[in-house]
Amino acid sequence: MPVDPRFFASIGAVTLGKWAELAGATLIGDPEAPATGVSSATSARHGDVCFFEGRREEMSAISVDALACLVKPDFADGLPEGVAALVCDAPRLTHVRVGRQLFTLRPLSEWGEQIAPGAAVHPEAKLAHGVVVGAGAAIGEGTEIGPGSVIGAGVQIGRNCRIGAHVSVQCALIGDHVKLASGVRIGEAGFGVIAGEAGAEDIPQFGRVILQDHVTVGANSTIDRGAFDDTLIGERSKIDNLCHIGHNVVMGRSVAIAAFSGISGSCVIGDGVQLGGRAGIADHVTIGAGAKLAAAAGVFRDVPAGEVWGGVPARPLREYMREVAWLSKQTKSRKKT
Template sequence: MPFTAAEIARHLGGEVIGDGSVVLHRFAPADRAEPGDLTFAENEVFLARAEQGRASAIIVDRPAQSSKTLIRVPNARIAFARVLPLFFPETRPEPGIHPTAVVGEGARVDPTAHVGPWCVVGARAVVGPRSVLWAQVYVGEDCVLGEDVWLFPQVVLYPRTQLGARVRIHSGTVIGSDGFGYVQDGPVHVKVPQVGWVIIGEDVEIGANVTVDRGALGPTVIGRGTKIDNLVQIAHNVTVGERCLIVAQTGIAGSTRLGNHVVLAGQVGLAGHLKIGNRVSVAAKSGVMHDIPEGQKWMGIPAQPDRQAKRQIVALQQLPDLLRRVAELEKQVASLQAALGGQRQDGPAGSENPAVPPGGGS
């Protein structure tokens, strides 16, 4: 659907500089844009590319001169995120239950919800208004899904999972599987039954092939507004606070608690029973073995405050030169020792002691 530059500016709360009547049909990156396309520039480099390209209009967040129509906004990247749905609206399937779906006894599916082909909705489960279950989704017994929940193909919710409003879970993710709990009985590992559940707050998005284990007794909790990337493992009885970012291939061991606004970069590992404070950031590939106080940045294996870790990294980079210098010093010391040893051997063999004057000194 086409929009004028003025219409887009109103949608974004921005202002038009140039021709507000220019019609925009698509959104495209600057180097691939054609006439009739809109693009964006969040810095001078992107602005130069956009100016040289063929786009008809550019979203900017700074004063600029251009032969093209500009839409000036407070933040170009936020505007980019808000304008894309205008040009690429998400497909919403029609409400209803597909004939191949299986809905258990006592389950309640809101009339505005969509249950796709080969889905299973367990007994007594609740599917809220406008929720969408794409093909082959499994919703276990006694699950509760709030309004506008989207479950992409082959998502699995074990029994008693609770999803808040506007939760989105991508393909292949499993929520509520058994926690990894065993006790040693002689040579045998005895399984501890995992009888808890999972609670996921409003506006959470979970990527593809993520696993969130249910609690051993109580719940595993994912707080409101948290975003979880692909291939993340969250163990039993973990609590994740609100608006956290957990990046791909991160693993969080059992009963660890994350505060609000925590950022865990790619491939971070957290040991169990830790407490991670609010607004903590952990750098990629770090292994966290200790509690982290609020507001700190940690990195490394084992993880430690970032300034301390960076000093160690710098020192490690200097190690080859230090080893070379030590080897040179060792050679010099060995040569000096050899020379001094030769002098000591010559002293007793001489006929005179240079420290004593001729005639005995007295």
């Protein structure tokens, strides 16, 4: 997926030769080919430079549409046909560092200005005192925005939305009838850390957040933007206070998530899933449609559609309850003897 120019400023296309120079990499491919984006290996599209650090058998998942891929020397021969190789010792770290030079997050708003000249606020939208709107942002008819909220550069907000006080939105496309309670944070950088020579470094995050129609988000909850692709919240999904949705989560429709629930990066959550309070899901887990997680569940593997799971690590709720009861019985009888 290309980096969205509404949210990130680019220095423009660079040749693969230039990329190799910035990366300190050896190029196997056309040095004049223009590179326009950065992406993960699996979602790369035309013009994207991606990276690969997995096992050899995983190379088949690299997108054939990628322009080039950063790889370690031993892997240069395994790329799909037509994908140029940028050979280097630390593909991911190099991708992070060059990506950071090529694309820069636009500031939330013009420095010091309240409503950026280029913003498109519908005359029937209502802005409270102190609302800040960035360059290129658009706010639809009937939408109301509470005091002090910040609509970042390029953000698109639909019609009849209700946004509370002190909300910040960036790198996001928002549908109609969406409600964001006060203190909600949409589109902050996802959490990604990589080891560099001097210690931990942040991995830059080039994706977006999509909130479909009728989504509701509770007070002080956070939904991070994707690393390269989008974090997506499906129609009518309802999120309680103090929840966190990580980067690249793809959530279906009418999902209900109680307070303190956290969904780690790249999870897939099916339609109608329900999470009790403080349920947590580890990264890259899939929760099938209609599944329910009990309060305080900690989920580390996929949950089939329609099932009810609980406990940490989560398993089918019936198993968990049986274990709890059995353990209690053992120690109670033991006490008596």
